[in-house]
Amino acid sequence: MAKKHRIGIWAQYSIIFILVTGFILLPYHLQNKSLIHRYDALQQHIVAIKNIRIILGEILNGNFSFTDFWSWNLGIGADQFQIYSYYGMGDIFTYIGLLFDNYDTTFCVIMISKLYVAGLGMLLLLKNKKIYSTFGILGGTFVYLICGYTIHSSTSHPMFLTPIVVLPFFLLSIDRLFADRRSFLISVILMWALVSNFYFAVFVIIAGAVYFFMMLFDKEKGYFERWKMVLNVAIKLLLGIGMSSIFLIPTVYAFLHSTRAEVPFANGTILYPLKFYINFFSTYLLPPFNRSYEFHGTYALITLPAVCYVFMNFRKYRNVCIGLILLGLGFISPIFAATINGLATPSLRWEFLLGIPLAFATAIFIDSITKITKKQFIIISIASSLFVVLANFTNGLGKEISPYVAFLLLILAVLLAILPFSRHTIKSVPLVKCYLVATTLFNVTFSGFYYNSEFGNNYAAGHIDREATNKYYDDYLYGMTSDLKKVVNSQSFYRLSNTRKANNPSLGSAINNRSNVGAWSGIPMVNSYFSLQNENLGNFSSYYENTDMVMTEPLRNLDNRSVLSDYLGIKYLISKQMDDRPLGYDLKSKRTFNDQTVYLFESKHALPLLYGIDKVTSTHNSQNGVVREQLLPIAVAIDDKENPEIFDKYKNISPSDAAVEEVPIIVSKDEMKYTIELNDSSTNSEEEFEYFIRISNPKITYVNSFQNIKEYINQHPKTIGSLVDAIKEESKVSPSGSTISIFQGEKLLNLKYIYGNHEPSSFVPVDSMLFNLGNSNNFSISNEPLTIQLSSTMNIDLGKIEVFKSCVSKDTYRHFDELDRSSLGDVEINNGLITATSNFNTRKIISSSIPFSDGWQVEVDGKKIDTFIVNSGFLGFDIEKSGKHSIVIRYQTPLLKVSIFLSVFSIIIFIFWKFLINRYVRKH
Numbered sequence: 001m002a003k004k005h006r007i008g009i010w011a012q013y014s015i016i017f018i019l020v021t022g023f024i025l026l027p028y029h030l031q032n033k034s035l036i037h038r039y040d041a042l043q044q045h046i047v048a049i050k051n052i053r054i055i056l057g058e059i060l061n062g063n064f065s066f067t068d069f070w071s072w073n074l075g076i077g078a079d080q081f082q083i084y085s086y087y088g089m090g091d092i093f094t095y096i097g098l099l100f101d102n103y104d105t106t107f108c109v110i111m112i113s114k115l116y117v118a119g120l121g122m123l124l125l126l127k128n129k130k131i132y133s134t135f136g137i138l139g140g141t142f143v144y145l146i147c148g149y150t151i152h153s154s155t156s157h158p159m160f161l162t163p164i165v166v167l168p169f170f171l172l173s174i175d176r177l178f179a180d181r182r183s184f185l186i187s188v189i190l191m192w193a194l195v196s197n198f199y200f201a202v203f204v205i206i207a208g209a210v211y212f213f214m215m216l217f218d219k220e221k222g223y224f225e226r227w228k229m230v231l232n233v234a235i236k237l238l239l240g241i242g243m244s245s246i247f248l249i250p251t252v253y254a255f256l257h258s259t260r261a262e263v264p265f266a267n268g269t270i271l272y273p274l275k276f277y278i279n280f281f282s283t284y285l286l287p288p289f290n291r292s293y294e295f296h297g298t299y300a301l302i303t304l305p306a307v308c309y310v311f312m313n314f315r316k317y318r319n320v321c322i323g324l325i326l327l328g329l330g331f332i333s334p335i336f337a338a339t340i341n342g343l344a345t346p347s348l349r350w351e352f353l354l355g356i357p358l359a360f361a362t363a364i365f366i367d368s369i370t371k372i373t374k375k376q377f378i379i380i381s382i383a384s385s386l387f388v389v390l391a392n393f394t395n396g397l398g399k400e401i402s403p404y405v406a407f408l409l410l411i412l413a414v415l416l417a418i419l420p421f422s423r424h425t426i427k428s429v430p431l432v433k434c435y436l437v438a439t440t441l442f443n444v445t446f447s448g449f450y451y452n453s454e455f456g457n458n459y460a461a462g463h464i465d466r467e468a469t470n471k472y473y474d475d476y477l478y479g480m481t482s483d484l485k486k487v488v489n490s491q492s493f494y495r496l497s498n499t500r501k502a503n504n505p506s507l508g509s510a511i512n513n514r515s516n517v518g519a520w521s522g523i524p525m526v527n528s529y530f531s532l533q534n535e536n537l538g539n540f541s542s543y544y545e546n547t548d549m550v551m552t553e554p555l556r557n558l559d560n561r562s563v564l565s566d567y568l569g570i571k572y573l574i575s576k577q578m579d580d581r582p583l584g585y586d587l588k589s590k591r592t593f594n595d596q597t598v599y600l601f602e603s604k605h606a607l608p609l610l611y612g613i614d615k616v617t618s619t620h621n622s623q624n625g626v627v628r629e630q631l632l633p634i635a636v637a638i639d640d641k642e643n644p645e646i647f648d649k650y651k652n653i654s655p656s657d658a659a660v661e662e663v664p665i666i667v668s669k670d671e672m673k674y675t676i677e678l679n680d681s682s683t684n685s686e687e688e689f690e691y692f693i694r695i696s697n698p699k700i701t702y703v704n705s706f707q708n709i710k711e712y713i714n715q716h717p718k719t720i721g722s723l724v725d726a727i728k729e730e731s732k733v734s735p736s737g738s739t740i741s742i743f744q745g746e747k748l749l750n751l752k753y754i755y756g757n758h759e760p761s762s763f764v765p766v767d768s769m770l771f772n773l774g775n776s777n778n779f780s781i782s783n784e785p786l787t788i789q790l791s792s793t794m795n796i797d798l799g800k801i802e803v804f805k806s807c808v809s810k811d812t813y814r815h816f817d818e819l820d821r822s823s824l825g826d827v828e829i830n831n832g833l834i835t836a837t838s839n840f841n842t843r844k845i846i847s848s849s850i851p852f853s854d855g856w857q858v859e860v861d862g863k864k865i866d867t868f869i870v871n872s873g874f875l876g877f878d879i880e881k882s883g884k885h886s887i888v889i890r891y892q893t894p895l896l897k898v899s900i901f902l903s904v905f906s907i908i909i910f911i912f913w914k915f916l917i918n919r920y921v922r923k924h
Contacts, residue, residue: 009123009127009134009137009138010120010123012134012138013119013120013123013138013141014116016138016142016441017115017116017119017145019445020142020146020441020444020445020448021112021115023445023448023449024146024151024445024448024449024451024452025452026449026452026453027449027452027453027454027458027460028155028452028460028463031454031460031461032465032466033460033461033463033464033465033466034104034107034108034463034464034465034466034467034468034469035104035107035108035111035154035155035463036103036104036107036155036463036464036469037155037156037462037463037464038462038463038464038472039156039462039514040156040157041107041155041156041157041158041463042464042469042472043514043515043516043529044087044516044529044530044531045087045088045107045157045158045159046103046107046469047516047519047520048083048084048087048088048089049088049094049097049098049103049106049107049110050103050520051071051080051084051519052084052087052088052089052094052098053098055068055069055080055084055089056095056098065833066832066892066893066896066897067830067831067832067833067890067891067892068831068832069081069831069832069891069892069893069896070831070832070855070891071519071831072493072524072829072831073518073519073521073522073523073524073525074516074518074519074528074530075518075525075526075527075528075533075537075555076495076524076526076528076537076555076568076849076851077850077851078528078530078533078534078851079250079254079853079855079891079893081250081893081896082250082251082253082254082532082893083254083530083532085247085250085251085254086159086197086198086199086251086254086255086530086531086532087158087159087530088158088159088162088196088197089247090195090196090197090244090246090247091158091159091162091195091196091197092192092196093110093113093114093117093158093162093165094110094158096109096110096113097109097110097113102467103469104466104467104469107158110158111154111155111158111161112154114154114158114161114162114164114165115145115150115154115161115164117165118144118145118150118161118164118165118168119141119142119144119145121165121166121167121168121169121172122140122141122144122145122168122355122359123137123138123141124168124169124172125168125169125171125172125175126140126141126359126360126363128172128175128176129175131367132363132364132367133366133367133433135366135367135430135433135434135436135437136362136363136364136366136367136433137363138437139302139362139363139366139433139436139437139440140359140360140362140363140366141359142300142440142441142444143299143300143302143303143355143358143359143362143440143444144168144355144356144358144359145164145355146300146444146445146447146448147296147297147298147299147300147352147355147444148283148287148288148296148297148298148299148447148451149164149296149298149351149352149355150164150352151287151296151298151447151448151451151452152288152291152296152451152459155452155459155460155463159196159197159200160200160349162193162196162197162200163193163197163200163201163203163204163352164352164355166189166192166193166196166201166204167203167204167207167352167353167356168356169189169192170186170189170190170193170204170207170208171207171208171211171356172185172189173185173186173188173189173190174186174208174211174212174215174233175215177229177232177233177236178215178219178220178229181229181232182917184236184239184910184913184914186233186236186237186240187236187237187239187240187243187910188240189240190205190237190240190241190244191240191241191243191244193205193244194240194241194244194247194248195244195246195247195248198247198248198251198252198255199255199342200349202342203340203349203350203352203353206340206350206353207353207356210323210326211323212233214319214322214323216229216230218319239906239909239910239913242902242903242905242906242909243903243906243907243910244903245898245899245900245902245903245906246896246899246900246902246903247899248899249895249896249898249899249902250893250894250895250896250899251532253894253895254532255532257534257535257853257854258532258533258534258535259533259534259535259537259538259551259552259554260531260532260533260551263344263345263763263764264757264763264765265338265343265344266334266335266337266338266345266346267334267338267345267346267757267758267759267760267763268757269334269335269346269757269758270333270334270335271333271334272293272333272334272346272758273736273758274709274727274731275292275731276292276293276295278393278727278731279292279731280295280331281387281390281391281393282390282391282392282393282405283295283296283297283298284297284298284299284387284391285297285298285299285301285387285388285391285408286298286391286404286405286408286447287404287447287448287450287451287456287457288451288457289457292758293334293337293346293347293348293758293760294347294348294349294351294760294761295331295348295351296351297351298447298451299354299358300362300440300443300444300447301384301388301408301411301412301415301440301443302362302365302366302415302436302439302440302443303358303361303362304383304384304387304388304412305365305380305384305415305416306358306361306362306364306365306366307324307358307361308376308379308380308383308384309361309364309365309368309372309376309380310324310361310364310365311324312376312379317360317361317364320357320360320361320364321357323356323357324354324357324358324361327340327353327354327357330348330350331348334346337350340353345760345761345763346760347760347761348760362440366433366436366437367433369419369429369432369433369436370429372419377416377419380416380419381416384412384416385409385412388405388408388409388412389405389409391405391408392405393731404450407446411439411442411443414439415436415439418432418435418436473515473517473520473521475593475594476503476515476517477517477521477523477574478574478591478593478594478596478598479591479593480574480591480593480598480600481521481523484496484521484523484572485521485522485523487572488523488524488571488572492608492827493524493569493608493609493827493829494524494569494570494571494572494606495524495525495526495568495569495570495571495572495606496518496523496524496525496526496570496571496572496573496574497525497526497527497557497558497565497570497572497573497574498525498527498557498573498574498575499557499560499573499574499575499577499580499581499582499601500548500557500559500560500580501575501576501577501580502557502574502575502576502580503515514529514552514553515527515529516528516529516530526555526556526557526558526568526570527553527555527556527557528553528555529552529553530552531552533551533552533553533554534554534851534852534853534873536851536852536853536869536872536873536874537554537555537851537873538551538554538873539872539873540554540555540871540872540873540874541554541555541873542872543619543625543628543637543871543872543873544561544564544625544628544629544872545624545625545626545628545694545768545769545770546558546559546561546564546625546770547559547750547752547769547770547771547772550762550764551762551764552762555568558570559750559770559771559772560580560581560582560772561582561629561690561772562582562583562584562585562690562775562808563629563630563632563633563806563808563812564629564632565582565585565603565606566584566603566605566606566607566633566816567607567632567633567849567871568607568849569606569607569608569609569849570603570606571602571603571606572588572600572601572602572603573585573600573601573602573603574598574599574600574601575598575599575601576596576597576598576599577599578599579777579778580778581599581601581777582690582775583688583690583775583776583777583808584603584604584605584808584813585601585602585603586601586602586603586604587599587600587601587602588600588601588602605813605816605817605820607816607819607820607823607849608820608823608824608827609827609829609834609848609849609850610823610824610827610834610836610846610847610848610850610889611819611820611822611823611824611846611847611848612822612823612824612838612840612844612845612846612847612879613635613636613819613822613844613845613847614650614651614842614843614844614845615634615635615636615650615651615652615653616635616636616637616638616640616646616647616650616651616652616653616845617631617634617635617636617637617638617652617653617654617655618637618638618639618640618647618652619637619638619639619640619872620639620640620641621655623655623658624694624696624768624770624802624804625694625770626658626660626692626694626770626804626806627655627658627660628655629806630658630659630660630806630807630812631653631655631657631658632871633812633815633816633819634653634657634658634815635652635653636845636847636870636871636876637870637871637872638845638868638869638870638876639868639869642868643868646845646868646878649843649878650843650845658806659806659807659809659811659812660804660805660806660807661804661805661807662802662803662804663678663679663680663691663781663803663804663805664678664679664680665677665678665679665801665802665803666679667801672789672790672791672792673787673788673789673790674787674788674790674798674801675785675786675787676693676785676786676787676788676801676803677785678781678782678785678786678803680781680782680805687807687809688775688776688777688807688808688809689775689776689805689806689807689808690772690774690775690805690806690808691772691773691774691775691779691781691803691804691805691806692770692771692772692773692803692804692805692806693742693770693771693773693786693788693801693802693803693804694768694769694770694771694800694801694802694803694804695740695768695769695770695771695798695799695800695801696767696768696769696799696800696802697767697768697799697800698766698768698769698796698797698798698799699796699797699799700738700754700766700794700795700796701794701795701796708726709726709727713726736755736756736757736758736759736794737753737754737755737756737759737792737794738753738754738756738790738791738792738794738796739751739752739753739754739790739791739792740752740754740769740788740789740790741788741789741790741791742771742773742786742787742788742789743786743787743789744773744779744783744784744785744786744787745783745784749771749773749774749779749786750771750772750773752769752771754766756794773786773803775808781805786803788801822840822844824836824837824838824846824887825837825838825839831891832855832890832891832892833888833889833890833891834887834888834889834890835886835887835888835889836886836887836889837884837885837886837887838879838884838885838887839883839884839885840879840882840883841882842882843878843879843880843881843882844878844879845870845876845877845878845879846876846877846878846879846887847870847871847874847876848870848874848875848876849874850874850875850889851873851874851875852867852869852870852873852874852875852876853875853891853894854894855891855892855893855894856875856889856890856891857889857890857891857892858875858877858887858888858889858890859887859888859889859890860877860879860885860886860887861885861886862886865877865878866878875889
């Protein structure tokens with residue numbers, strides 16, 4: 001009799017994976033799109049991948065030193081190791097992708113290989129339990145692998161996929177540890193998680209801790225045995241942490257010293273808005289159209305009856321139920337969500353953890369198909385059907401059943417229809433299980449295809465065309481990349497920037513502003529868009545009230561402010577409008593690009609990177625950002641409380657020396673609109689001015705859903721219909737923030753979007769706002785009144801409104817020229833190694849536009865001296881003696897050398913320990 005050859009479960013998984021992912025990604029092929037989304041994937045991840053390739057090449061060629069981790073092309077300067085470690089420098093999949101030269105191929109290989117290994121990990125975790133059938137394992141694996149989180153992340157965020165990959169292997173390593181206490185797999189997997197991305201590794205560790213204690217109380221009996229196991233795992237976790245130190249410690253340091261480090265816990269919220277709860281049902285099942293709180297949902301329909309079944313058998317499947325309950329709390333209150341999210345914001349980026357209990361529940365359900373009683377069948381049918389029907393009540397509580405919900409109801413009917421027949425004959429069981437798995441695969445595949453395709457959410461349309469990465473960045477600089485490199489590199493160190501309207505005439509769309517074109521093109525451009533930004537740049541923007549600041553872009557375009565731009569050494573500005581430029585910037589050249597005129601402006605007063613100054617002002621003054629900006633070319637701002645011995649040695653400049661005047665105004669308010677009458681008759685036509693409007697102590701009330709419903713009912717007849725209409729209105733998805741727009745007549749002068757406290761990743765409390773209205777070239781104070789228009793879901797009282805005019809006169813330029821003449825001599829800049837000389841007649845503070853970091857060390861004549869922060873964000877130091885001195889400024893990534901030592905030491909211990917255990921096992 002011929003022997004039957006069965007296809008192994010690994011081969012079955014591989015075949016199904018190719019078919020499912022191929023169909024989900026088919027819309028990209030049909031639309032000639034790359035997997036690179038034009039937002040974060042293009043503007044952050046591809047830039048990181050390119051520079052990791054460059055760094056790796058330099059290291060392999062022996063042309064790289066520790067100081068080379070500093071780059072002047074990451075905004076105004078940043079640490080490549082810190083930033084790119086967060087974006088995958090320690091991720092093994094990044095290096096698999098780097099085997100390919102084409103960026104589309106690189107990105108595709110990274111994403112698909114991560115998806116494949118993630119599913120393989122889940123398959124191994126389920127298989128290792130040795131209680132599930134092949135059908136149960138495959139069903140659970142694809143429930144885990146294909147959901148909204150992975151569908152979205154696989155074309156947007158490589159690092160978001162990392163925890164999906166690591167999590168099942170980490171849980172598997174815990175299983176192995178209970179099976180064999182000598183196992184070191186948990187140390188290796190933890191190291192893998194932490195070097196890949198420490199932020200997402202936190203979620204993996206939290207899930208692992210819960211899983212470990214569940215297993216501990218199940219597997220170990222007795223107080224002493226449990227403590228032995230806790231000690232065992234603690235030692236091996238410490239070993240894993242030690243081995244990962246090379247990436248972990250510098251990245252954690254960067255995070256703790258970033259603009260993201262200080263955010264209100266849970267954004268100050270207790271409950272989600274009502275629309276989140278109403279739309280939860282649809283988001284859980286349907287391809288997401290809003291991703292509120294970064295919840296992607298789109299879970300397989302089979303998880304509904306599976307969850308019902310395990311809860312009806314709570315005692316038997318206690319651990320699965322507890323996992324679902326714990327994670328469910330995060331969807332009930334932002335407090336629980338923020339707790340899981342590292343005691344920070346209420347983002348639901350950890351939702352991928354839900355895939356684990358759902359996968360186990362699905363495997364249990366498929367393998368228990370013959371054990372479902374009639375009563376359980378009725379409960380499962382009613383509960384699942386009700387959930388699907390509630391999924392239709394989304395974004396306005398529509399009365400008509402949406403096509404996708406109708407499709408889900410059909411799938412549910414197909415799933416449930418087979419259950420009554422599953423108990424008739426034993427022979428039919430494999431066929432029934434196969435039927436359930438096939439239906440589930442069809443469900444998840446169609447969800448992914450719908451999300452990407454033109455007839456669905458059409459997410460593929462937001463991606464760049466294939467082979468368009470280089471073109472995007474060249475077009476961003478209007479085809480001037482090579483010319484700008486020549487212009488910038490032909491002179492002393494200066495920077496380049498775009499004006500506010502260069503890529504965004506309406507000032508509103510962040511996607512056109514957010515870019516890392518400098519890091520891509522090798523040009524020192526000011527704006528930088530990465531998750532980790534130096535906290536001192538945020539402090540600088542806050543101190544000078546730069547309204548352009550957001551956490552991921554602390555400087556952006558500096559709101560076209562003249563003195564700030566010159567201080568940061570921005571010699572060149574690109575714009576598409578002749579009048580869209582700060583004072584002091586004159587036309588250098590213009591060109592036509594894609595039927596648009598593009599202007600390049602040049603400043604003759606941009607400061608060098610380092611210069612000497614002998615006047616100070618205290619950072620503890622109570623002045624506004626306009627006054628502080630005016631003082632920049634006159635005196636250096638330092639903290640007189642932290643550096644009293646330095647502050648007292650120099651002449652203290654009073655804020656009253658600033659040439660800033662307040663313009664008399666009359667303010668009137670009409671609901672969401674403020675009108676400001678300007679009354680200034682002192683304008684001197686021989687002087688040039690910048691004009692600002694300052695809003696201080698605004699009162700922002702975050703109205704909750706129940707208040708909105710109550711207000712709606714009060715404005716309408718008090719009937720059940722009004723209540724339904726109020727809930728319907730409140731369920732509509734809308735931005736939770738506010739836009740403040742400032743007009744003069746029909747002309748938009750400035751605007752700012754204020755993130756609401758229901759924006760999980762971007763919310764920052766607002767104390768004051770300073771808007772640049774324009775300057776003498778493009779704004780007249782004698783024209784029409786100003787209007788401030790609010791577009792908001794919140795109640796806002798703007799508080800105190802003031803208008804200032806700041807004189808940018810010949811004296812201002814004279815001060816800049818004096819600082820330029822007092823610049824350091826013989827300056828040579830080689831990434832993080834700067835050499836220079838000084839030759840001053842008197843004692844001087846060396847001020848700079850080098851972002852302050854503990855990684856900077858300064859030596860004067862071979863002797864290390866103390867550094868301090870100047871102008872609330874930058875590197876400064878004191879040259880105590882006059883005369884000629886040699887200066888060396890050196891950067892090294894904070895704690896990197898210590899981290900390398902810890903990693904090497906831990907790896908040696910790991911190898912030695914493993915060797916001893918293996919030797920002991922062979923001997924006994």
